[in-house]
Every structure is written in C-alpha cells, then in structure tokens.
Amino acid sequence: MIIQANVNCANLNQMTTGQEKGIWCNTAIRSIYRIAFAVVAVLSVAACAGTPSYPMARAMYLEANDPIEPFNRGVYGFNKALDSGFIKPVATTYRDSLPQTPRNAIRNFLNNLRAPVILANNILQGDIDAAKVTIARFMTNTIVGFGGFGDPASDLGAKFRNEDFGQTMAVWGLGEGPYIMLPLLGPSNPRDAIGIVVDSFLDPFNTWADNTGHGEAPMARKGVHGIDLRSRHIKNLDDLEKSSLDFYTTIRSLHRQLRTDAITNGNAGDSIPLPSISFDDGDKFLDQSAKLKN
Amino acid sequence: MRMIQRRRVVHALAASVVCVLLAALPGTATASARESTSDFVKVLGDRAIELLTVQHITEAERETRFRLLLQEGFAVRRIGRFVLGRYARKADADIIRQYNKLFEDLIVVTYASQFAQYSGQTFAIRRATKPTRRGDSIVLTEIASADGGPPIRVDWQVNNAKGQNKIVDVRIEGVSMSVTQREEFTTVIRQNNGDINALLKALRKKIAYLKSK
Numbered sequence: 001m002i003i004q005a006n007v008n009c010a011n012l013n014q015m016t017t018g019q020e021k022g023i024w025c026n027t028a029i030r031s032i033y034r035i036a037f038a039v040v041a042v043l044s045v046a047a048c049a050g051t052p053s054y055p056m057a058r059a060m061y062l063e064a065n066d067p068i069e070p071f072n073r074g075v076y077g078f079n080k081a082l083d084s085g086f087i088k089p090v091a092t093t094y095r096d097s098l099p100q101t102p103r104n105a106i107r108n109f110l111n112n113l114r115a116p117v118i119l120a121n122n123i124l125q126g127d128i129d130a131a132k133v134t135i136a137r138f139m140t141n142t143i144v145g146f147g148g149f150g151d152p153a154s155d156l157g158a159k160f161r162n163e164d165f166g167q168t169m170a171v172w173g174l175g176e177g178p179y180i181m182l183p184l185l186g187p188s189n190p191r192d193a194i195g196i197v198v199d200s201f202l203d204p205f206n207t208w209a210d211n212t213g214h215g216e217a218p219m220a221r222k223g224v225h226g227i228d229l230r231s232r233h234i235k236n237l238d239d240l241e242k243s244s245l246d247f248y249t250t251i252r253s254l255h256r257q258l259r260t261d262a263i264t265n266g267n268a269g270d271s272i273p274l275p276s277i278s279f280d281d282g283d284k285f286l287d288q289s290a291k292l293k294n
Numbered sequence: 295m296r297m298i299q300r301r302r303v304v305h306a307l308a309a310s311v312v313c314v315l316l317a318a319l320p321g322t323a324t325a326s327a328r329e330s331t332s333d334f335v336k337v338l339g340d341r342a343i344e345l346l347t348v349q350h351i352t353e354a355e356r357e358t359r360f361r362l363l364l365q366e367g368f369a370v371r372r373i374g375r376f377v378l379g380r381y382a383r384k385a386d387a388d389i390i391r392q393y394n395k396l397f398e399d400l401i402v403v404t405y406a407s408q409f410a411q412y413s414g415q416t417f418a419i420r421r422a423t424k425p426t427r428r429g430d431s432i433v434l435t436e437i438a439s440a441d442g443g444p445p446i447r448v449d450w451q452v453n454n455a456k457g458q459n460k461i462v463d464v465r466i467e468g469v470s471m472s473v474t475q476r477e478e479f480t481t482v483i484r485q486n487n488g489d490i491n492a493l494l495k496a497l498r499k500k501i502a503y504l505k506s507k
Contacts, residue, residue: 056380057488060480063379159444243404243504245478245496246485253477254469261468268468269434269449270423285382288390289371 065178066252072181076248079186083230091230103228105149110225111160112141112148113205120202121163125171130265133158161265165202166195170263179252187255332422334459335433335450338367339417346409353407360406361398369453369460370398373472376462379480381490389490396497403504414440417448429455430462 051067052058066072095103115138122131137153137160144152154160169191170176177190185196200206200218209217244250261268345359364370374397375382385393417437425431430453436445451463463472479493486492 054488056384057484059380060484064477064481064484242507243400243500245493245500246481249478249481250474253474257469257473258467264468266447266468269432269447269465272426272430272432272451283375285375285378285385285390286371288385288387289375289394292387292391292394 064249064252067178068180072179073248075181075183076251078183079181082184087226087230088234091227092234094227095231095234103231104151106224107228108141108145108151109148110221110228111151111162112138112145113221114162114203116205117199117203118161118163121165121168121199124165124168125163130161130163133161162262164192164195165198166192166259167263169195170259176256176259179256187251192259331425331431331452331454331459332419332433334367334452335422335435335461336419338363338461339435342409343412343417346406347412349410353410356410357402357406360409361402364398364401367459367461369462370394370401372453372460372462374398376472377476377479378483378490379476381480381483381488384488385490389494392494393490393497396494396501399501400497400504403501416440425454429453 052061115134119131119134119138122128122134137158140153140156140158141148141151144150151160174191176192180188180190180193182188182193188196205221206218209215240250240254241247342360342363345363346356351359371394374394377397378385378393415437417435420434420436422433423431430451433450433452435448435450437448438445447465447467449465450461451465452459453462454460463470465471482493482496483490
C-alpha cells in the first residue's frame with residue numbers, strides 16, 4: 001500500500017511540480033487510506049454475519065464472493081431506481097435526438113482526454129508497447145482528429161483501449177477482493193474502488209480544473225461520459241434483463257468477467273476457465289441424464 | 295448387365311467395410327475430429343445463419359430448427375450440469391428430467407428469436423487452440439457487424455473427449471454464457487435455502503414470460 005502510494009506520488013509530482021502538490025498528494029493518500037479502512041471495516045463485520053454453515057450452500061456462497069450481498073442489493077435497488085427514473089431516460093433522449101456522428105465525436109473526445117491516465121497506467125504496468133500506442137493515438141487524434149473529436153488512429157489500426165489503476169494493481173498481482181456495489185458508480189470491488197480514486201489524482205485534467213477554478217468541469221465530464229456509456233448499452237441491458245433470472249447476479253457476473261477481460265487485454269482466449277465445464281466420467285448427474293434419455 | 299450389378303454390390307460392400315473400419319478406429323476418428331475443431335464451429339455457424347435467419351418461417355419453425363442445431367452442436371446436458379454448480383449433486387432423477395427439459399427450453403426461447411433480427415453480420419475463424427488433456431479447445435472467432443462497427447470477439451469452447459465435437463461454452467468479449475448462468479441459477483437456489491424446485495419454478499415462469507414476448 002505504501003509503495004503504491006509513493007509510486008503515485010512520484011508520478012503526480014512529475015506531472016505537476018510544486019510544494020502545493022506535495023500537500024495535495026498527502027491528502028490524496030490519506031483519503032485513499034480512509035476509504036480503504038472504511039471498506040475493510042464494513043466488509044469484515046458484514047462477512048462474519050452471513051457465512052452459511054451448510055457445506056453445499058457455503059461452497060456456492062464462497063464462489064459468489066459477495067459477503068455483503070444484502071447491503072449491495074440495497075445499493076443496487078437505489079442505482080436501479082436512479083437509472084430508470086433519470087439516467088436511462090436521459091441516455092435514451094441523448095441517443096435518439098443526436099445523430100451518430102456527433103455522438104461518436106463526443107465519445108472520441110472523452111476517450112482522447114483520458115490518454116494521460118491511460119499512459120500512466122501503461123507505464124506502471126510495464127507495458128511500453130501500449131504506452132507508445134497511447135502516445136501515438138493522442139498525437140494523431142489531437143492533431144489530425146481535430147482536437148480529439150475524430151479518431152483517425154483507430155482507422156490506422158491503433159484502437160482505443162482503456163487502462164485504469166485497478167487494472168494496474170491487478171497486473172501487479174493484487175486480488176480484487178469481495179464484490180461491492182457502489183452508489184451511482186455501480187459494480188466494483190475494493191481494489192478497483194481505490195483505483196478510481198488514484199486515477200482521479202493521476203489525471204492532469206482534474207489538476208487543471210482545480211487550479212483554474214473549474215471545479216464543475218470534472219463532474220460535467222463524468223456526467224457526459226456516463227450518459228454516453230449508458231446510451232450505448234440500452235438495448236443490450238434490456239435484453240439481458242428480460243432473459244435473466246436474477247439481474248443483480250447477472251450484473252455481478254458480467255462485471256467480473258469484463259474486468260478480467262480488461263486486465264488481460266482480451267488475450268485470455270486460450271485459457272480454459274475454472275471450474276471446468278468438462279467433467280470426468282462417473283458424474284452422478286450426467287449418468288442419470290443419460291439413463292433418462294434412453 | 296449382371297456384371298455391372300455385381301460390381302455395384304462389391305463397391306457398396308467395400309464402402310461399408312471402410313466405414314466400419316473407420317468407426318472402429320477411435321484414435322483416427324478423434325485425431326481428425328481434433329484437426330477440424332474450427333471447421334466444426336465454422337460449419338455450425340454457417341448452418342445456423344442459413345437455416346435460422348430466413349424471414350419466411352414461423353417463430354415455432356425457427357425454434358424447432360434452433361433446437362435441432364443446439365442438440366447437435368452443444369453438450370446441453372453437460373452445460374446444464376455445470377450451471378447447477380454443487381446443487382447438481384442433490385438432484386434426484388425426477389428433478390434432473392424436469393430441469394434438463396426446462397434448461398433447453400430456456401436457451402431456445404432466449405436465443406432462437408434473435409436470429410430473426412439478423413442483418414448480414416459475417417463471422418470469421420481466427421484460430422483454434424490445441425486441445426487439453428480433457429479434450430477441450432477454444433475456437434476464437436470474430437463477428438463483424440454489417441454496419442461497420444467494431445467486430446465482436448466470440449470464443450467457442452469445444453470438447454471432443456468422446457470423439458465427437460460438442461460446444462460446452464460460448465464467450466462473448468470474454469463473458470462466458472455458462473459462467474453467467476451458473477451464477478444466476480445458483481443464486482436462485484441459494485436464496486431459497488437450497489431448494490432446486492424453486493429454480494424449476496423460476497425457469498417455468500421465465501420461459502412463459504419470454505414466450506409471451
């Protein structure tokens with residue numbers, strides 16, 4: 001934890017020198033500690049309360065890795081209400097009233113704005129090739145792509161790939177920890193939640209906004225990003241919800257798998273996941289199934 | 295005339311002998327099956343597009359066709375077993391029979407209708423991995439959308455432990471259908487104190503709902 005914090009601090013100071021920033025960085029580390037401590041405290045209390053003792057139920061409970069499920073479901077209910085009452089209608093209006101071209105331009109601009117954070121994480125992950133791609137993308141899209149509204153770099157084969165500090169910590173070997181549903185921000189875990197905080201300090205855009213008195217700019221950026229993201233998944237999520245037996249669980253599973261995919265940069269295709277679907281012979285269930293078939 | 299007839303009989307005999315020999319050599323059959331894992335996925339995908347995306351058939355006919363392809367290409371019972379997690383050990387013959395039927399029905403009503411909305415997406419095999427000891431290999435494919443959007447990564451886990459290729463999992467952009475369903479199903483059972491009947495009830499309800507759509 002201390003080492004990570006120091007790394008971030010060094011990084012931050014490289015980008016923004018000055019004594020002020022040192023103090024700022026200390027505050028940042030303190031708030032990260034505070035969040036981490038609160039998270040750990042809540043989780044350990046909640047986890048002790050609910051572990052089932054029956055072995056079969058216990059195994060499935062551990063597989064779900066969601067010790068504070070009742071609490072998470074409460075937050076999920078809040079997020080769901082917020083989504084159907086506000087976010088989804090706004091996202092639907094956004095999608096239906098703006099043509100595809102300006103919507104793509106907005107997304108490109110937001111993606112391009114994220115380049116410094118991605119670059120920092122590329123470097124922290126030791127992925128120099130990816131760092132080069134991030135720089136090349138940023139230069140190309142800013143200069144040729146009209147300040148980032150276009151994405152000519154993608155057409156040249158350098159596609160946008162997001163990186164964040166949660167992924168970086170995963171690359172360093174940190175486990176995700178138990179599932180947490182965050183208000184407004186949605187599905188997460190302690191590692192990624194800390195990652196979100198670290199990323200916000202790594203981002204020169206936030207430093208600029210702070211120093212120039214544009215405190216509302218990061219909020220506006222997050223808001224537009226959220227609406228854009230939601231607008232691109234309206235139909236997908238509706239379809240998923242329709243066929244799901246328990247949408248809370250579906251979201252949890254999707255989120256975890258998509259995170260794993262992001263951490264491995266989509267290169268885990270060769271691995272056979274565990275628990276394996278292919279069983280050895282002599283499985284009672286399959287034997288019974290076979291008998292019933294004949 | 296008789297000569298020709300006799301020759302035909304001999305040919306037919308020879309052909310059947312060859313067939314029997316090939317069938318009796320599981321090693322060769324498995325080896326060739328392994329080589330063609332990606333062909334297997336390619337053929338199945340092409341047939342699905344050919345048979346299921348036609349517009350002039352009824353929804354019932356589409357579902358029947360989908361069910362046949364599903365039974366032919368997928369290890370449905372094996373997936374169903376996996377999806378139940380540990381609770382599969384508790385199931386008796388009666389529950390297994392009901393569950394197998396409901397599980398297949400759920401897949402059919404969820405996915406068959408999606409093929410009606412097909413709009414010319416093409417799908418290309420990227421590569422296939424070497425099979426593991428248990429006979430699993432992954433065939434990596436990409437589905438390109440017709441409107442020029444980014445292609446979608448779809449990975450097929452194919453098992454040929456029994457000398458016959460069967461799909462046991464489909465992963466879309468890294469999200470496994472079997473794993474997602476396993477989490478859903480076991481949650482329903484766990485929330486009902488380990489009662490599989492509660493899952494069967496939820497499945498019946500969901501199938502009826504999806505059919506009504």
